[in-house]
Amino acid sequence: MLTSLARFAMARPRAVLVAALLLMLVCGGFGATAKSHMVGGGYLTDSLESVRANDFITKNFPGGNPNLIVMVSGEGGVNSPDVRAEAQRITDELRGNPNVTGVQSYWSNLTTRSDLAGALKSKDGKRGLIMATVTGTDTDVQNRAADLSNEFNGDHDGVQVRVGGMAGTFADINHQVEKDLVLAEAIAVPVSGLLLVLVFGSVIAAALPIGVGLFAIAATLGILRGLTTVMEVSIFALNMTSALGLALAIDYSLFIVSRYREELANGRDTRSAILRSVQTAGRTVVFSGLTVALALAALAVFPQPFFKSFAYAGVAVVAAAVGASVLLLPAALILLGDRVNAWDLRKPLRRLLGRGETAPKRPEDTFWYRLVAWVMRRALPVAVVATAVLLALGSPFLKAHFGTPDDRVIGTFASSRQVGDTLRQDFDANMAASAVLVLPGFHGDAKEIGAYAKDLAAVSGVAAVLSSDGVYAVPPGAAEVKKVAAGIPQMAGSNGTYLSVGTTVAPYSPEGKRQLAALRAVPAPGSVLFGGAAALNEDTMDSVISRIPLAAGLIAIITLILLFLFTGSVVLPVKALLLNMLSLTATFGAMIWIFEQGHLSGPLGFTSTGSIDLFMPILMFCLAFGMSMDYEVFLLSRIREEWLASDRGRDANTRSVALGVARTGRIFTAAAGLMAVVLLAVAxxxxxxxxxxxxGLALAVVSDATIIRGLLAPALMRLMSTGNWWAPKPLAALHKRIGFEESPAVADGDGSGGEQNQAADDAEADSHAVGEGRRMAGAVPRG
Incomplete structure (x- = not known):
């Protein structure tokens, strides 16, 4: 298949490249509007109790669970004429908006509900709140909240207006993610290009991976926009999948272009060098892409749109990166020929420094060979020390606390963050973090609800229990305890009622979790559904955690099967799985130390909330696992080639490992560096x-390409010796039938490495020969 694709591209190179350019323009134009069709979170599913509670309120008590908060403040206080006039203007506009319901404000409640007005005024009397519910789908709510934020935010004659709440928060996040994508690509593309020039020397060779990367970005945008027409797609997928597409496209192009230049240097003509490169490096790229895609596909087992959007978009993006690499590169290379080495910047640099041409090095004389030889002479202590270091780095993960994100994920420049900080610090109760208790079908009287509210108010951290008509209860001993059971809940026929529990406790903190458990333990006068921030967090965490074993099991099984088919060994796949887990444990521990415990919050510019978003480690696990397998496949392919060409003894195993790392170390460390640049641009x-x-992903990629591939993997392969290649006889027979087997190595006709006859090259390509023996420094086995 790969040979046929390469021949097709070489036969019609201009048509292939023009078609790719047109496709890139179409995808880029179609995907330009992807952001406006994405959802801010994608963390929720309709089956969650907390979501059903919110849906009940939305249907029966419009505005009962507000998602938009407008904060109006001024130095003269909330009752100054300027502040009152601005607040009234905003209130009137919201009430006149057909997409907004349930508008309540401090100022309109002064005469009708002084109790609620008190909850909507800050402690210092300078800030008042207007609360409302923006209606519509998640996408509609975000877009409408963004319009309201643009309209209201600002300073007007000494009066400050800031828009926040859940809808305002997601609107701010969406806007910022879109801006960040432009900045990240503006950093990643030129810096990657510069590094590629340093790796290749040639400007032309460096331009090829960048071209494929730009195609992958445009394809990603088109794919995401297409997915938004059939499902909810998280806004976070915009940056993440674009970065993934760019990083993988550069990675895969680097492998193929490096192999092509190597084949030219070994005497092949352009056509046979391309065929050979696609059969070897291209085959490795396809296999690596398959492992990344299947790791991402495992995300589909989670019910949340956040994960599903990454599963579907991620698989499509990987396919685009692989397809572009094995189809567009042959078309470009057949047109370039040996001009792929043009504009070699190393030559003028050497002349400037007075240095001559560097002589080619034998693999045994390279840094990587010497390093691995040193490691394998001390295999046991190196393995023990490296493992201990990685476990120590991962130890903070044992104390991880997970939560769903709130307005603090964005900087203090955002209006929603300013509103959230003020609610947490200057109000008696955080109205954006209230718990909501729904009693569907309740037919009792006010006394039952009043008694229930009084018991709820006795729970630690509860500021007040509110209904649609008034304060039902406040903590024992508070000044307004006389208002217990003062009102009757506003019921929608026989549908039931609800209570809003104001809290002074952060909903995602351990205290918030304990408070929710205490509220659930209070006997209710009927069936009750819990909603609000704390309940949403708990329900979401339970939903995600329950699916983790299934996702992890699928990834492990897929990896073991694919690597067995690739190597014919049952030992190497298990080794690869354990090393990946060890590497990721260290990465996650570092992320907990940085982001949850906040040790680098100042330099990195974020706010530590004492918890970490559970969705990110799961997503990072699948991505990092797949990318680690990318380097594992690339390394094992060369080690296996050396092993198959050896006498299969103990010393041959050691030499095969050293030669395999020596011949791939420079390439996969360059690939890891380039991928890290793209990922750090996202950061x-x-x-x-x-x-x-x-x-997190940049750290995972770099540590995998250095500590794992340069130290721990060689040490373990030395300790396991010839056992690396063991498989039970039935599995060995199975691999011989269906695995990625290779034909014996074929040397050049005269053994000199000169050019071969074109027809002979094509015949060799068609037979899928492995390569030209160990003499060729760049050969990669077909697997």
């Missing part, structure tokens, strides 16, 4: 989960 985002994603 420039002003949204904390994006920082976590970029820094």
């Amino acid at each position: 420039t985002s002003e949204v904390a989960p994006m920082k976590l994603f970029g820094i």
